[in-house]
Amino acid sequence: MFEKSLTDLIQGLRANKRNEADYIQKSLEEIQSEVQQSDMYCKSTAIDKLNYLHMLGYDTNWANFNAVEVMASPRFGEKRKGYLAAAQSFHQETDVLMLATNLIRKDLASSNAMEVSVALDGLAQVATPELATDLFDDVAAVLGHSRPFIRKKALVCLYRLVLKHPEGLHALAPQLRERLDDPDPSVVSSAVSVICELARTNPHNYLPLAPRLYQLMNSSTNNWMLIKIVKLFASLTPIEPRLAKKLHGPLSQLICSTSAMSLLYECIHTAVVGDIIGVPLPVTDSVGREIDFAELCARKLVLFYESADHNLRYVGLVTLAQLQARRPELVVNQYETVLKCLDDPDLSIRMRALSVISGMATRRTLDRTVKRLMSQLILSNTIRLQPVASLPSVGTTEYSCKYNGDAADSDLIALATDATGASLVSARGSIVQSRQLTAAGPGPADSPEYRLLVVEAIVDMCTRQSYANLSNFEWYVAVLVDLVYSAGVDVGQLLSEKLLDVTVRVRQVREFSVRLMRQMLSDSQLASRAISGSSAAKVLCTAAYILGEYCSLLPANSEDIALLLPKCLDKLDGEQQATFIQAAIKAYTNWLRDVAGYWSTEIWELVRAVTASTMSQLSDLLLAKTDDNALSGNSAVAELPLQVSSRLRHFVEITKAVSVATSNPSESAPQLCLELHELFTAYELNPVSVAAQGKVPQPDGLDLDSPIGGPIPDTEHIMFPPPPPVSSEPRQRASQSGSGRKQRRGQKNEPFYLDGGDDVRHSHSLAELPDVDDIPVVQLDLGGQGSENATKTRSKKKKTRTKDGAAKRERRRRVQTPSPPLAPVDIAGDEDMPDVSAPLPQPQSQQTSPAQQ
Amino acid sequence: MIRFILVQNRQGKTRLEKWYSQYSNQERHKLKAEVHRTVASRDQKHQSNFVEFHNHRIVYRRYAGLFFCFCIDTNDNELAYLEGIHLFVEVLDSYHGNVCELDLVFNFYLVYAVLDEMILAGEIQETSRSVILGRLDQLSSLE
Numbered sequence: 001m002f003e004k005s006l007t008d009l010i011q012g013l014r015a016n017k018r019n020e021a022d023y024i025q026k027s028l029e030e031i032q033s034e035v036q037q038s039d040m041y042c043k044s045t046a047i048d049k050l051n052y053l054h055m056l057g058y059d060t061n062w063a064n065f066n067a068v069e070v071m072a073s074p075r076f077g078e079k080r081k082g083y084l085a086a087a088q089s090f091h092q093e094t095d096v097l098m099l100a101t102n103l104i105r106k107d108l109a110s111s112n113a114m115e116v117s118v119a120l121d122g123l124a125q126v127a128t129p130e131l132a133t134d135l136f137d138d139v140a141a142v143l144g145h146s147r148p149f150i151r152k153k154a155l156v157c158l159y160r161l162v163l164k165h166p167e168g169l170h171a172l173a174p175q176l177r178e179r180l181d182d183p184d185p186s187v188v189s190s191a192v193s194v195i196c197e198l199a200r201t202n203p204h205n206y207l208p209l210a211p212r213l214y215q216l217m218n219s220s221t222n223n224w225m226l227i228k229i230v231k232l233f234a235s236l237t238p239i240e241p242r243l244a245k246k247l248h249g250p251l252s253q254l255i256c257s258t259s260a261m262s263l264l265y266e267c268i269h270t271a272v273v274g275d276i277i278g279v280p281l282p283v284t285d286s287v288g289r290e291i292d293f294a295e296l297c298a299r300k301l302v303l304f305y306e307s308a309d310h311n312l313r314y315v316g317l318v319t320l321a322q323l324q325a326r327r328p329e330l331v332v333n334q335y336e337t338v339l340k341c342l343d344d345p346d347l348s349i350r351m352r353a354l355s356v357i358s359g360m361a362t363r364r365t366l367d368r369t370v371k372r373l374m375s376q377l378i379l380s381n382t383i384r385l386q387p388v389a390s391l392p393s394v395g396t397t398e399y400s401c402k403y404n405g406d407a408a409d410s411d412l413i414a415l416a417t418d419a420t421g422a423s424l425v426s427a428r429g430s431i432v433q434s435r436q437l438t439a440a441g442p443g444p445a446d447s448p449e450y451r452l453l454v455v456e457a458i459v460d461m462c463t464r465q466s467y468a469n470l471s472n473f474e475w476y477v478a479v480l481v482d483l484v485y486s487a488g489v490d491v492g493q494l495l496s497e498k499l500l501d502v503t504v505r506v507r508q509v510r511e512f513s514v515r516l517m518r519q520m521l522s523d524s525q526l527a528s529r530a531i532s533g534s535s536a537a538k539v540l541c542t543a544a545y546i547l548g549e550y551c552s553l554l555p556a557n558s559e560d561i562a563l564l565l566p567k568c569l570d571k572l573d574g575e576q577q578a579t580f581i582q583a584a585i586k587a588y589t590n591w592l593r594d595v596a597g598y599w600s601t602e603i604w605e606l607v608r609a610v611t612a613s614t615m616s617q618l619s620d621l622l623l624a625k626t627d628d629n630a631l632s633g634n635s636a637v638a639e640l641p642l643q644v645s646s647r648l649r650h651f652v653e654i655t656k657a658v659s660v661a662t663s664n665p666s667e668s669a670p671q672l673c674l675e676l677h678e679l680f681t682a683y684e685l686n687p688v689s690v691a692a693q694g695k696v697p698q699p700d701g702l703d704l705d706s707p708i709g710g711p712i713p714d715t716e717h718i719m720f721p722p723p724p725p726v727s728s729e730p731r732q733r734a735s736q737s738g739s740g741r742k743q744r745r746g747q748k749n750e751p752f753y754l755d756g757g758d759d760v761r762h763s764h765s766l767a768e769l770p771d772v773d774d775i776p777v778v779q780l781d782l783g784g785q786g787s788e789n790a791t792k793t794r795s796k797k798k799k800t801r802t803k804d805g806a807a808k809r810e811r812r813r814r815v816q817t818p819s820p821p822l823a824p825v826d827i828a829g830d831e832d833m834p835d836v837s838a839p840l841p842q843p844q845s846q847q848t849s850p851a852q853q
Numbered sequence: 854m855i856r857f858i859l860v861q862n863r864q865g866k867t868r869l870e871k872w873y874s875q876y877s878n879q880e881r882h883k884l885k886a887e888v889h890r891t892v893a894s895r896d897q898k899h900q901s902n903f904v905e906f907h908n909h910r911i912v913y914r915r916y917a918g919l920f921f922c923f924c925i926d927t928n929d930n931e932l933a934y935l936e937g938i939h940l941f942v943e944v945l946d947s948y949h950g951n952v953c954e955l956d957l958v959f960n961f962y963l964v965y966a967v968l969d970e971m972i973l974a975g976e977i978q979e980t981s982r983s984v985i986l987g988r989l990d991q992l993s994s995l996e
Contacts, residue, residue, distance in 0.1 A: 055867055076995045084965055114995055124974045156973040186979055193976045224980045227933050262932035310901035346900040
């Protein structure tokens with residue numbers, strides 16, 4: 001039969017590009033039949049084709065057993081195909097692996113070195129814990145093989161096995177030591193690699209090897225091995241400080257002399273991470289001068305991130321970040337260079353530079369850094385820029401515009417970078433469009449992770465060590481407001497927290513802050529974005545709070561009240577609405593108090609007008625929800641949240657009181673207007689630390705462990721007879737404390753106390769239930785009329801229900817409530833009650849048990 | 854240590870894959886697609902050859918229409934692995950004589966053999982080109 005070989009399969013695939021799936025289906029079916037055949041050659045070709053298809057993404061696990069068969073073939077080529085299939089598609093859970101154990105063992109012991117090598121390759125890939133345990137010794141035996149490449153492979157394979165079978169480490173460690181002295185350099189190199197990997201998790205074991213490794217480092221010229229050795233030392237030096245001193249010399253030599261960038265990088269990295277730069281010995285650099293080792297490293301690092309090659313830049317920045325964590329003073333003078341790296345088109349480089357820069361923030365550099373980052377955020381494609389008509393045309397993004405108080409009230413303020421770095425002013429929804437912005441595709445600044453990092457970095461730099469770096473708090477508040485507009489990611493929570501934090505803590509900036517908040521609240525674009533849960537909503541909520549709390553700092557304005565009851569209020573969630581309303585109350589009372597200072601008839605009319613409009617707004621809000629109630633008929637959903645409705649009603653009462661007080665024009669302001677604001681100014685709110693509660697001293701004589709009241713009196717004997725005391729006695733005796741025993745007894749007998757392990761109650765069978773005869777029954781006398789009515793209604797309603805149903809119900813009820821003959825109880829209209837005039841049968845257990853089913 | 858090695862062409866087809874860590878089949882598919890997305894969209898001239906990927910790094914290099922990607926741990930020396938990729942490609946080149954993508958497709962098991970000689974269990978174990986080529990000659994003589 002003509003089977004397709006691998007080449008044919010591939011050629012066929014390429015020829016059938018259009019109906020690839022069908023072709024592959026057909027081939028899979030062919031392969032299925034081929035693997036069943038007994039001819040080994042056929043099978044192995046089939047497995048070969050399967051390998052290829054596996055690479056294309058098709059599942060080939062159904063042929064696992066056949067793959068193992070092929071692995072057992074005596075011919076090398078076929079064996080290899082089988083092992084390859086195993087390596088590619090076997091998982092840890094593949095059950096046919098157990099069949100392969102003996103097979104691999106045979107191969108490992110084979111005289112043909114190639115077979116050994118292919119077996120080692122395969123084993124390294126598919127090692128499971130069982131295989132590892134079984135084959136460990138076999139592989140260890142191979143370590144003494146004559147061919148060096150077998151030794152090398154065996155070493156690495158053993159490493160893999162040890163990962164699955166940790167007990168083998170004892171046997172492995174001395175072997176590793178021997179192999180370090182092996183004459184063949186590649187074996188030594190593998191041994192070093194393995195030690196390097198193992199030392200990462202457990203460095204103590206390999207410390208004794210350090211002298212030999214040191215020798216190797218000094219004598220070898222193989223860069224790969226040197227890199228591994230240096231990396232190894234990085235994991236050893238933290239546990240052995242003297243090692244650092246010894247390494248100091250050779251490492252600096254390497255740094256000065258090597259031309260391989262990778263080795264240089266590894267050496268510097270080790271020096272930084274392993275804290276070898278902490279050693280205070282000077283070294284001689286390439287020119288022969290004596291400098292500090294750390295300085296040498298820093299200088300060499302400059303080569304990296306100033307190079308044009310992006311790879312070097314990236315690794316340089318990574319190491320710089322590490323260096324900064326340990327020796328910040330060395331890094332500080334690199335500010336300019338790193339700032340340039342911030343604009344790199346590569347996102348990973350930018351992120352690294354960002355982390356370095358934010359660590360470098362000081363008073364002097366904060367300004368420029370933040371400006372650069374903000375311009376990155378704004379000039380990206382995420383923010384849609386609109387041309388602003390009222391501003392003079394600008395050719396570049398930089399022009400000077402210093403902030404002053406008047407400009408805050410003007411309609412639009414542009415983002416500007418001042419040449420003297422004085423201040424950054426806040427922008428509104430529209431931002432000046434830079435002519436230089438080309439219509440480029442999305443750049444790295446558009447990635448949301450990057451933007452989030454940038455915002456967090458800006459905030460972190462400014463608030464570090466309680467604002468140690470800030471010299472101008474107004475500028476900081478303006479930056480935060482700008483970030484609200486330009487962030488493009490969901491950082492509303494963070495920004496609102498920071499705004500609140502700085503406004504509350506720093507008294508001087510409150511006025512500026514309130515002004516900006518007022519601006520933000522009157523921005524209709526921002527309000528339109530404020531739906532519940534969005535970041536704009538959170539920020540606006542905080543803005544409302546700040547405006548309400550500190551509105552007394554600004555000349556009072558009746559429009560504040562309108563601002564704080566915006567149209568979008570019903571789109572926010574309950575908490576936020578409540579904040580808005582509370583702030584509106586504060587603003588209202590503040591305005592009243594202010595206006596009361598210069599009372600006149602016009603003022604009186606103004607007060608009445610404002611009060612009336614506010615009241616109408618509030619009643620709208622209150623009714624809006626209740627209207628929806630009526631319309632949708634679903635009262636559970638559309639009801640006002642509790643905190644909102646309560647505050648609304650407070651506000652309504654306050655306005656009612658004011659309108660009553662101002663019902664007649666008066667000479668001077670009513671006392672009410674002057675004093676209402678006292679509601680909110682009695683105490684100043686200060687920030688409270690998280691640990692404050694813990695510092696409150698416990699009052700003397702407070703014992704939290706003693707029970708509050710006496711034990712609950714045993715009243716159960718009125719309701720139920722006491723339970724059989726048989727099983728409860730040991731439990732009572734076992735308990736220690738007197739009060740505990742009493743409590744427990746009381747609890748046990750309490751009718752609704754659910755105790756999982758206590759089966760006193762379960763031992764009650766139905767027959768032992770308290771006799772219902774003992775339940776006191778009260779006679780209700782409703783007069784003779786009731787019985788007549790009842791019979792009439794009964795006869796009427798009998799037509800609507802079947803006789804059987806009523807009879808069943810009666811039977812059920814009779815059985816369930818085996819009651820003594822009750823006094824005639826006639827409740828009009830309720831014909832479901834059993835006919836109690838006839839005597840009922842007494843309760844019997846046979847009748848009760850079937851009913852309980 | 855190397856987590857996995859992928860050789861993909863520009864359309865995202867995998868020409869070679871070698872996994873040195875445990876990944877289930879669905880994970881492998883997802884990873885392959887993600888790697889392709891990440892690597893194919895990068896600009897050679899302005900961007901470095903190292904990408905952060907989940908919590909590892911991908912070191913990749915583009916040769917003609919093929920991307921050779923090594924996924925390594927974060928504390929590994931990326932420059933060294935970059936050189937490793939180059940060594941691998943050089944060996945393939947000397948073995949096939951001016952290797953092109955078709956060679957890799959038709960002789961994929963040989964490519965795996967070369968890879969196994971160079972890298973075992975996630976570590977580079979042989980860095981001498983002559984030694985690897987010598988061994989490959991031995992292997993082919995056995996076939």
